[in-house]
Each structure stands twice: as C-alpha cells, then as structure tokens.
Amino acid sequence: MLDAQTIATVKSSLPAIAQVGPELTGHFYQRLLTQHPELKDVFNMNNQRSGNQREALFNAIVAYGSNLENLAVLLPAVEKIAQKHTSLNIQPAQYAVVGETLLATIQELLNPGDEVLEAWGKAYGVLAEVFIQREEAIYQASEEKVGGWRGPRDFRIRAIHAESSVIKSFELVPNDGQPVADFLAGQYLAVSLRPAGNENIQHRQYSLTHVPNGQSYRIAVKREEHGSVSGWLHANAKVGDIIQCAAPAGDFYLQTEPATPVTLISAGVGQTPMLAMLANLAEQQHAGAVNWLHAAENGSQHAFANEVKDLGSRLPHFSSHIWYRQPESTDNDRYDAQGLMDLARVSSELNQPERQFWLCGPLAFMQFIARQLTDAGITADRIHYEVFGPHKVL
Numbered sequence: 344m345l346d347a348q349t350i351a352t353v354k355s356s357l358p359a360i361a362q363v364g365p366e367l368t369g370h371f372y373q374r375l376l377t378q379h380p381e382l383k384d385v386f387n388m389n390n391q392r393s394g395n396q397r398e399a400l401f402n403a404i405v406a407y408g409s410n411l412e413n414l415a416v417l418l419p420a421v422e423k424i425a426q427k428h429t430s431l432n433i434q435p436a437q438y439a440v441v442g443e444t445l446l447a448t449i450q451e452l453l454n455p456g457d458e459v460l461e462a463w464g465k466a467y468g469v470l471a472e473v474f475i476q477r478e479e480a481i482y483q484a485s486e487e488k489v490g491g492w493r494g495p496r497d498f499r500i501r502a503i504h505a506e507s508s509v510i511k512s513f514e515l516v517p518n519d520g521q522p523v524a525d526f527l528a529g530q531y532l533a534v535s536l537r538p539a540g541n542e543n544i545q546h547r548q549y550s551l552t553h554v555p556n557g558q559s560y561r562i563a564v565k566r567e568e569h570g571s572v573s574g575w576l577h578a579n580a581k582v583g584d585i586i587q588c589a590a591p592a593g594d595f596y597l598q599t600e601p602a603t604p605v606t607l608i609s610a611g612v613g614q615t616p617m618l619a620m621l622a623n624l625a626e627q628q629h630a631g632a633v634n635w636l637h638a639a640e641n642g643s644q645h646a647f648a649n650e651v652k653d654l655g656s657r658l659p660h661f662s663s664h665i666w667y668r669q670p671e672s673t674d675n676d677r678y679d680a681q682g683l684m685d686l687a688r689v690s691s692e693l694n695q696p697e698r699q700f701w702l703c704g705p706l707a708f709m710q711f712i713a714r715q716l717t718d719a720g721i722t723a724d725r726i727h728y729e730v731f732g733p734h735k736v737l
Contacts, residue, residue: 345469350411352462357408359453368397368404371448379440384544385431407470414473419594425477426592429485430533431546432494433478438471485590490522490557495535495587500580501559506646510612511577512552512563518585525555526591528623529616529701529729532560533589538575547572550615550703550729551591552647554622560588563646565612595729597623597701604631604698608712610638610684613704616729618647620701625657632660634692638684638708641667642674664689684708686715693719702728 360367376383386396403420410416445467446460453459486493497518504512515532517523526532531548538545549562566577580586597620599605605624607617614637624633635655639645645667655661666685667678680688700716702709709728716726 345411345465349462349465352459353408353411353466356453356455356459356463357405359455360408360449361405363452365397365401367448367452368400370452371400371444372397374448374451375441375444378444382437382440383542385433385437385546387546408466411466421473421477422594425474425481426594427548428474429478429481430531430548430589430592432589435475435479438475442467442471481592485524485592488524488590491524492590495589497585498534498560498588500582500584500586503580503582506563508643510563510565510644510646512561513576513580514559514561515586515588516559522557523560524590525557526551527593527596528554528619529596530591530593530619531616532562532591534562534572535587535589536572536575538571539579541571545572548593548731550619552615552618552622554619554626560591563612563615563618593729595701595703595727596620599629599631599699601627601629602631604633604695605629606634606636606693606698606700608636608684608700608702608704610704610708611640611644612646613708613729613731614647616703617701618650621651621654625654629658630660632662632692632695632698633658634689635661635663636666636684636686636689637663638666638668638704639678641669641671642677643671645677648677662689662692684712686712686719690719693721698725700726702726703731706730 372386376386403424406420407417442464446464449455449463450460482493485491498515499518500513501516502514504514506512529550531550533546533548535544535546537543549564551560552563553561564573564576567573595616597605605620607620609617617635617637621633621635633655635651637645637651645665648665651663655663664680665678666680666682667674668682670678670681686693698721700721702712704712709730713726713728717723
C-alpha cells in the first residue's frame with residue numbers, strides 16, 4: 344500500500360503531467376523502443392504510428408494517478424489490460440524496463456525533483472505488482488485447462504473461407520495434434536507472425552467466432568488498408584501455413600441468465616465476437632428474446648449472413664434487423680433499412696428493463712449507438728462493449 348505522502352506527491356504532479364499531454368507518452372515510447380528495440384516484437388507498431396497507443400497510455404497514467412487511494416475503481420481497466428498482456432506473453436522482467444523508462448521520461452520532460460520521482464517510482468511499483476500477479480493467475484488458469492497452454496503455440500491453417508469481399512475466416516488447428524482449450528463467447532485469440540518484409544514479429548487479437556469444440560479455433564479477419572497482418576493473411580496465407588497463437592483471452596464475453604433478453608449490436612467486422620455469442624445462445628437454447636442488429640456497407644461486405652440466419656432459427660425468440668449504408672442494386676431483400684443504424688426502428692423490442700446489450704464495431708459507430716441507448720434510458724451497467732485496439736471509453 345502507498346503512504347499518504349506518496350499519494351499526495353503523485354497527485355500534486357498530475358497537473359504538470361496533464362499539461363504535457365500525450366507528448367509524455369510519445370517521448371516514453373520513443374525512448375523505450377530506441378533503447379530496447381526487442382520490444383518492437385511486442386508492441387503493435389501500427390498503433391504506435393497512429394498515436395492511439397500513446398493516447399491510451401497517457402489516459403491510463405492520469406487515471407491511475409488520480410485514483411491511488413481508491414484503486415478498486417481501476418480494476419476493470421486492470422483486467423482488460425492484463426488479459427491483453429497475457430495474449431502478448433508479457434513477462435515480469437519487462438515491467439522493470441517500462442518503469443525505468445517512465446521515470447526517465449518524467450525526469451527529462453518535467454525535471455520535477457527527487458521527491459516526485461521517488462513517489463512515482465513507488466506508485467508504479469505497486470501497479471506493476473498488481474499486473475504481475477493478475478497476469479500470472481491468468482497464465483496459470485490457461486495452462487491448467489484441458490488443452491491449455493502458456494506462451495506461443497504453433498497452429499496450422501486448416502481452412503480459409505471468403506466470408507465477404509473484405510472478410511476471410513481462418514480455421515486453425517494445433518500443430519502438435521493435441522486438444523485446445525475452451526473459451527468464453529466474445530473472447531479473442533492472439534496470433535503472431537512476421538509478415539514478409541517486416542523486421543519484427545507482429546501480434547494481433549482476433550475474436551473467436553464459434554462455440555468451443557476442443558479441436559480447433561476459427562477467427563475472422565477484415566482486410567485493412569494498411570494492415571500488415573491482415574494484409575498478409577488475406578494476400579499470402581494458405582492452407583498448411585504455421586502461425587503462433589497465445590491461449591484465448593479477453594474480458595469481453597457473454598454473461599447472462601437463461602431468461603434475460605439479449606441484444607447483440609455490431610457493425611462490419613465487429614460482428615465477430617457477437618457471432619460466438621449468438622452461437623452460444625443457440626447452443627444453450629436461450630429462453631429470453633435475442634435481437635441481432637447489424638450494420639454493413641452493402642451486401643458484398645456483409646459476412647456470415649446465412650450463418651446468423653441458421654443460428655437464429657434455433658432460438659425460440661429471435662429477431663434480426665440489418666442496415667446497409669449504401670446498398671447495391673443486387674442486394675434486394677438482404678437488408679431491412681438503408682443508412683445508419685437507427686434504434687428507433689426497433690425500440691419496441693428493446694424496452695425491457697432487464698435487457699442486456701453487447702456492442703462491437705468501429706469506435707465512431709459504438710459512440711453513435713451508445714448515445715442512442717443512453718438517450719433511450721438504457722443504463723451504462725447494461726451496455727457491454729469491446730474496442731478493437733487500444734481501449735477507449737464510450
């Protein structure tokens with residue numbers, strides 16, 4: 344635990360850190376990756392270039408420093424980050440490297456004096472230990488499952504299917520022929536590879552899109568314009584190729600009682616964790632009403648439509664509503680509405696006070712939908728969401 348003086352000293356330095364803004368974390372990452380280039384095999388360099396990772400880290404530093412005397416409020420964020428860290432095989436020794444770099448960055452940019460640096464060192468040490476212990480617990484739990492493992496494991500691509508003009512699914516089986524661990528509907532699988540022409544190993548987390556079967560995993564990948572991993576998977580991956588995977592992880596997953604009404608809302612490739620949730624609900628013969636609300640650009644980019652229809656047919660109370668932003672002339676009856684998703688069209692189906700909502704898609708889409716839900720009186724504790732990439736609060 345931190346003493347009162349340490350907490351007061353850290354908090355007194357927060358205005359200066361806030362004034363520097365993400366410049367602090369930009370300097371931090373530049374220093375870290377220059378002095379420890381091996382960590383380029385850990386960090387998503389696309390997020391580094393976009394600035395998303397710098398912003399996420401800055402927000403995390405400010406949130407931590409503001410809540411030192413009430414760390415319980417940070418536990419959801421800690422869990423989300425710890426799950427991501429285990430998918431990247433983060434190890435305890437790396438926390439010391441990050442801590443040294445963070446203190447050096449504060450010193451170089453702010454020169455706040457020894458008392459402030461010592462206080463931040465203590466505060467960071469407490470946080471690092473929280474992460475180390477939680478991540479070890481996750482590693483152990485994953486390893487102890489039937490078919491579980493720790494660290495990277497070789498998987499072979501058994502099948503590739505074009506699900507739309509921009510999304511392909513990949514079926515992966517362990518190269519050692521042994522079983523694979525179960526997972527929760529909504530969790531992801533981290534894949535690691537070094538695309539041709541890339542100096543570093545790249546890691547990406549892709550949602551699992553099916554119910555556990557103990558033998559294989561299926562992920563779906565959208566081809567991103569500048570995506571080094573998605574680009575390689577779409578253009579170069581072939582059946583028989585070997586990629587490495589970490590054990591399934593993630594804090595976004597389906598949790599519901601058998602009779603609870605459920606609404607799954609997605610746009611584009613954001614439907615991938617929802618697909619696993621829908622499959623889980625179908626397998627369990629979920630008694631509550633289930634709504635599937637999905638937005639796509641048009642029919643050519645709309646993936647898994649037939650699979651959703653099949654899964655929905657196995658549920659006693661299922662409804663689906665599809666929006667196409669710019670439908671094509673051949674789309675005909677594949678969609679229900681044109682334009683952006685407007686929940687007013689289905690408001691009568693969403694007004695039960697116990698209904699739970701799961702949401703995934705591009706950030707702007709989720710912010711747009713979250714506003715509609717809150718305007719309709721849906722409380723925040725009933726809205727569950729996943730952000731692909733560095734986390735942001737809706």
